[in-house]
Amino acid sequence: MEATVEQLVTATQQGNWRVVNQCLQQVSWDTAVEFEQVLHSSLQVLSYGDFRERWEVAKIIPKLGEPVIKPLLLIIEDEAADVEVRWFAVRILGEFNEPQVILSLVNLVQSTEEEDLSIAATAALSNIGNDAIVALSELLKDEKSRLLAVKSLSQIRRSSTIEPLISVVNDINPEIRAIAIEALGSFHEEILIPIFIQALQDTSTAVRKEAVIALGMRGKSQGKFDLVKQLQPLLYDLNLEVCQQSAIALGRMKDEEGVEALFQVLISTTAPILLKKEIIRVLSWSGSQPALVYLEKILYANNLEPYKEKLCQEIVTVLGNQKLPQLRFKSAQILINFLNSEQETASVSKIKQAIATSLGELRELSALASLEQLARDPEQVVRLHAIAALKKLH
Numbered sequence: 001m002e003a004t005v006e007q008l009v010t011a012t013q014q015g016n017w018r019v020v021n022q023c024l025q026q027v028s029w030d031t032a033v034e035f036e037q038v039l040h041s042s043l044q045v046l047s048y049g050d051f052r053e054r055w056e057v058a059k060i061i062p063k064l065g066e067p068v069i070k071p072l073l074l075i076i077e078d079e080a081a082d083v084e085v086r087w088f089a090v091r092i093l094g095e096f097n098e099p100q101v102i103l104s105l106v107n108l109v110q111s112t113e114e115e116d117l118s119i120a121a122t123a124a125l126s127n128i129g130n131d132a133i134v135a136l137s138e139l140l141k142d143e144k145s146r147l148l149a150v151k152s153l154s155q156i157r158r159s160s161t162i163e164p165l166i167s168v169v170n171d172i173n174p175e176i177r178a179i180a181i182e183a184l185g186s187f188h189e190e191i192l193i194p195i196f197i198q199a200l201q202d203t204s205t206a207v208r209k210e211a212v213i214a215l216g217m218r219g220k221s222q223g224k225f226d227l228v229k230q231l232q233p234l235l236y237d238l239n240l241e242v243c244q245q246s247a248i249a250l251g252r253m254k255d256e257e258g259v260e261a262l263f264q265v266l267i268s269t270t271a272p273i274l275l276k277k278e279i280i281r282v283l284s285w286s287g288s289q290p291a292l293v294y295l296e297k298i299l300y301a302n303n304l305e306p307y308k309e310k311l312c313q314e315i316v317t318v319l320g321n322q323k324l325p326q327l328r329f330k331s332a333q334i335l336i337n338f339l340n341s342e343q344e345t346a347s348v349s350k351i352k353q354a355i356a357t358s359l360g361e362l363r364e365l366s367a368l369a370s371l372e373q374l375a376r377d378p379e380q381v382v383r384l385h386a387i388a389a390l391k392k393l394h
Contacts, residue, residue: 008038008041020057021060024038162189169195196218197215329364
């Protein structure tokens with residue numbers, strides 16, 4: 001055994017990491033000195049070996065037990081360290097269910113700009129699993145560690161995190177509430193829906209936004225919980241992001257009442273242009289005939305100045321993106337009728353260009369005459385768009 005330790009020392013001094021790994025697989029230790037040498041040699045391979053050598057030693061290091069935790073934590077917290085070394089250290093730490101490991105992994109997920117490290121840290125947290133959840137649930141009881149504990153729990157997407165996350169949805173700290181609601185939104189238990197509905201009334205913008213997003217993924221529960229009615233007021237929230245997420249959520253409901261609610265915002269004279277554009281996009285991918293009818297109405301609305309041209313161009317563009325055959329034909333008819341209308345907006349060069357492009361994308365033969373008309377337009381740029389669209393119909 002002594003000869004093996006001596007060989008380990010020599011190989012480590014020479015930087016022969018392949019031999020070091022071979023020794024580590026054979027060596028046993030009876031004294032603290034021998035253990036320190038094994039630990040030192042293992043960390044040297046981790047720091048300076050190639051990928052394969054690091055991979056091999058990563059299987060050995062967890063066998064050394066808790067003493068490896070501290071040096072590994074120092075590695076993952078060192079932003080100047082080699083990313084690959086930190087990645088291996090994260091993977092190894094996933095074998096230990098100690099609170100300090102869990103918190104360090106969460107800190108890494110939150111702070112690192114290296115995607116591979118973030119993914120590895122999240123995987124390590126999941127690997128720790130239920131043991132980590134128990135430890136973190138205890139940390140929720142301490143106000144000083146509660147935020148970091150919630151962040152940790154939010155990275156472990158297991159059903160056993162639901163109960164501890166629910167325990168903080170009314171916490172005094174809005175950041176904690178928002179993280180909890182966002183994490184709970186990844187689960188589909190029906191008992192969570194009333195929690196999300198309640199969170200729609202939260203004073204925190206971030207909490208309301210996460211609640212809206214969560215409810216938007218639960219269209220199947222629309223009838224039982226009247227989610228359209230719950231979400232509709234958020235279209236008029238003081239925060240634009242909440243309004244936009246509410247529009248997306250209502251679009252996912254695929255409900256006529258929800259579509260009507262979106263249309264009312266579109267024709268409003270006070271709604272911001274960015275919200276109206278978002279609603280136009282939502283209506284376009286909602287996959288319903290009534291949504292297209294509402295978009296057509298906006299093309300002819302007279303109370304949308306000074307944004308009428310921008311809104312019409314947005315509508316014309318999204319109509320060209322329809323995929324369903326029945327919606328493609330309807331969209332083409334809307335564009336053709338608008339082009340031939342007496343609407344002043346329909347004669348604007350940018351709008352005619354957009355109409356030509358969209359008709360080309362829809363590839364409906366019913367648009368042939370309209371595109372031939374645009375191919376004779378006085379403006380060259382319109383003619384070029386029309387000719388390019390005609391090529392797609394042949």
